[in-house]
Amino acid sequence: MTLLDIKDLTVRIPGAARPVLDSVSLHVAPGEVVGLVGESGSGKSTTAKAAIGLLPSGATATGSVRFSSDTDVLALTGERLRAHRAGPVAMVHQDPRAALNPVRRIGDFLQERGADRARAVELLEAVGLSSPARRLRQRPHELSGGMLQRVVIAGALAAEPRLLLADEATSALDVTTQAEILALLRTLRADRDLGLLLITHDLHLAAAYCDRVYVMYAGRVVESRSAKALFTTPAHPYTRGLLACSPTLGTTQTLHPIPGRPPSLSDTFTGCPFVSRCGESEESCETWTPQRSPLEDGGTAECAVVGRRSARRNGWAQPPVPSTATTKASHS
């Protein structure tokens, strides 16, 4: 069963020369931790927000976002949209202090999310906070960043969500606290069969904590693999570039930054969006129409060179992945 199923989602905003999201397909099953990685501006947050029906102002969308197979998220409006955001899907952001009113008590924050006192204590216990009854009387400035993120996660759990979207939820924390919060999220997914979409810049973190990972570039998913395969045999030159420029603990390897910069929304492409930064491109990449190619392990990569190599090795005809654009929606 699939919890979140995004198919060929293309999102355009007024004034942009290219789509913010371009044919994004992604799914999350109950109890699964799925990573979404990529440089700043690649479209990770926009993808996650689409799962709660929150598109940029004035945006138009094609494709489909389905939750639990029966909810067409892009078609939700009014009360049904509010109920979706406050119920089965919850989102946790980077800065817990931005989510909490500094002058109100932790207990008020949880009460606003429908938890009575007993339930609030239960939720704080579930996220591993000691002395929960005392915490309810405290204000945000009395707690550390890690403790506050636990409070925010407790608030997100109040409505018993089935999918948790964690948007850089640990990026502002020190490494020890980051590891504790990630361990907590993994425990919650196991205990509650929660689906977890983990958005991060950090490919190593995604490889360590996720079951599967999607790599985004310029609004497109350029590689989709199991975390283990992505880390051991990265296929797309962009994924390899990301790994080559992120430091690993315990090694002294030289870091190789990817040349150039990620494209902005005013940049348009005729071929592969990564071609100008790619060290492995061929002439045909400049006119190639991006499409996902299957890999041996069941993953996909959106690269002409990788696709050809993989097809040659396996004797495949390299069939194109079918497009499934179905829904049109407009948000303001």
Ligand SMILES: Nc1ncnc2c1ncn2[C@@H]1O[C@H](COP(=O)(O)OP(=O)(O)OP(=O)(O)O)[C@@H](O)[C@H]1O
């Ligand atoms: N409401 C909006 N109005 C205009 N542009 C937007 C809006 N939301 C996102 N964008 C643009 O869409 C692109 C993708 O943004 P998004 O936040 O999804 O990327 P991201 O990968 O999550 O980046 P980061 O890691 O920095 O959060 C960026 O170029 C961003 O500036």
